[in-house]
Structures are given as C-alpha cells and as structure tokens.
Amino acid sequence: MFAELENGKCALESCLDKLYKHRYRGCFALIGLVLFLLFTIFFLVIDPMYRGATDPTLMDLQLTFNAQRFHDIIVSWSKSVSGSADIYKLATILLDYIYPIIYSVMLAFAYAAVRKNDQPTRLDKVVFALPFIAAIFDYIENTFHILLLKGVHNLTQAVAAHYPPSAVAISATASVLEFLFFYAGILALLGAVLYRIKKRFA
Numbered sequence: 001m002f003a004e005l006e007n008g009k010c011a012l013e014s015c016l017d018k019l020y021k022h023r024y025r026g027c028f029a030l031i032g033l034v035l036f037l038l039f040t041i042f043f044l045v046i047d048p049m050y051r052g053a054t055d056p057t058l059m060d061l062q063l064t065f066n067a068q069r070f071h072d073i074i075v076s077w078s079k080s081v082s083g084s085a086d087i088y089k090l091a092t093i094l095l096d097y098i099y100p101i102i103y104s105v106m107l108a109f110a111y112a113a114v115r116k117n118d119q120p121t122r123l124d125k126v127v128f129a130l131p132f133i134a135a136i137f138d139y140i141e142n143t144f145h146i147l148l149l150k151g152v153h154n155l156t157q158a159v160a161a162h163y164p165p166s167a168v169a170i171s172a173t174a175s176v177l178e179f180l181f182f183y184a185g186i187l188a189l190l191g192a193v194l195y196r197i198k199k200r201f202a
Contacts, residue, residue: 016125019108026113032106039099046095050087052080058088062141062175067165071158074149078158085152089145096142100135107131107185114192127188134181137174144171 022028047058056073064070077084108131115124144167152161 013125016128017120020112020120020125020128021118022109022112025109028105029110029113032102032109035102036106039095039102042095043091043099046087046091050081050084050091051077055080061145063172065169065172067163067168070148070163070168071161074152074161075155075158078152078155083154085149085154085158089149092142092146097139100138103182104131104135107182107189111185111189111192114189114196116196127185127192130181130185130188134178134185137178137181140174141171141178144174 019025051057055076061070061073064073074085077088081087108128111127112120112124117124120128148163148167148171149161152158
C-alpha cells in the first residue's frame with residue numbers, strides 16, 4: 001500500500017513538472033485570463049437573474065454553515081425571482097463547472113511563466129498546484145449545491161425544503177478552502193511578479 005502511495009506521489013510530481021515546464025505556458029495563462037474575464041462578466045450578468053438586488057449574495061450562500069440560513073437565502077431568492085433555484089442551478093452547471101478549470105489554468109501557468117525556470121523547485125510545484133486544489137473544492141461546493149437544491153423549483157418548494165446541516169457544512173467548508181487556495185495562488189503569483197521586477201532592476 002505504501003509503495004502504491006509513493007508511486008502515485010512520484011507520478012503526480014512528474015505530471016506537475018511536465019505541466020510547469022510546458023513550452024506554451026505563457027499562452028495558456030493568457031488564454032486563461034481572457035476566458036476568466038469573460039466568464040466573470042457572464043456571472044455579473046446572470047447574478048440579477050436569480051436574486052433581487054437587496055437579497056443575500058451568492059457568497060452569502062456559499063459561506064453559510066447554517067442550514068436554516070441556507071434555507072432562508074433560497075427562500076429570499078425565490079420570493080424575488082420566479083424559478084431562481086433553477087436559474088442558479090443552470091448557471092452552475094453551464095458556467096461554474098468550467099470556471100474552475102479556467103482560473104486554475106490561468107493562475108498556475110501564469111506563475112510558471114513569470115518564474116521562467118525549467119527546473120522547478122518543490123515549492124514551485126506546490127504553488128503551481130494551489131489553483132488546481134482550489135478547483136477541486138469548487139467542484140465539491142458546486143456539486144453539493146446542485147444536490148441540495150435538486151427538488152427545489154419554485155417558492156413553495158423552497159419554503160418546504162429541508163437541508164441536512166452536515167451537507168450544508170461540508171459545502172461551506174469546501175467554499176472556504178476553495179477561497180483560501182485560490183487567493184494563496186494569487187498571492188504567490190504577485191510575489192513571483194514582484195520578485196521578478198526586483199531582480200530585473202537590482
């Protein structure tokens with residue numbers, strides 16, 4: 001068993017190493033940035049389609065550990081917009097299952113492109129992996145939201161719905177970890193950029 005784990009670890013490191021050194025890493029980062037901005041605009045356009053202007057935000061839903069609070073947010077949305085749960089689920093399926101791939105590719109390859117080293121250190125590989133770890137937690141959160149709202153299509157069902165506290169807590173935990181790894185990736189990228197600038201003008 002330990003041998004299999006070690007082999008898996010070596011395979012993962014080898015995969016990260018190859019991706020990190022990819023000859024088109026700068027192009028991947030640029031394409032990722034363009035798609036990231038495009039999808040961000042899509043999310044901004046879709047946001048008022050499933051909730052009212054004064055309703056709790058999507059982030060409020062993502063970060064709540066309380067099942068009753070989760071319930072109240074969905075009810076609030078459903079009162080403001082007919083079929084809001086279905087619109088939110090559709091947006092999640094069509095956009096938010098692609099979005100994690102986009103931002104993870106953007107951040108990871110941008111870091112590798114800024115570093116410009118073909119012999120990445122272990123720290124480089126860890127930083128490169130951070131956005132992909134964020135994406136995994138994003139998928140967990142998205143999937144839990146889809147499952148939690150599976151039977152909710154209108155206000156009546158939103159009011160009657162019961163959400164298991166454990167499922168809401170797992171979803172919120174995934175969201176918190178997603179944001180932590182995502183912003184850690186951004187900070188690492190900014191650090192690499194500043195180091196590059198400092199080294200250039202030193």
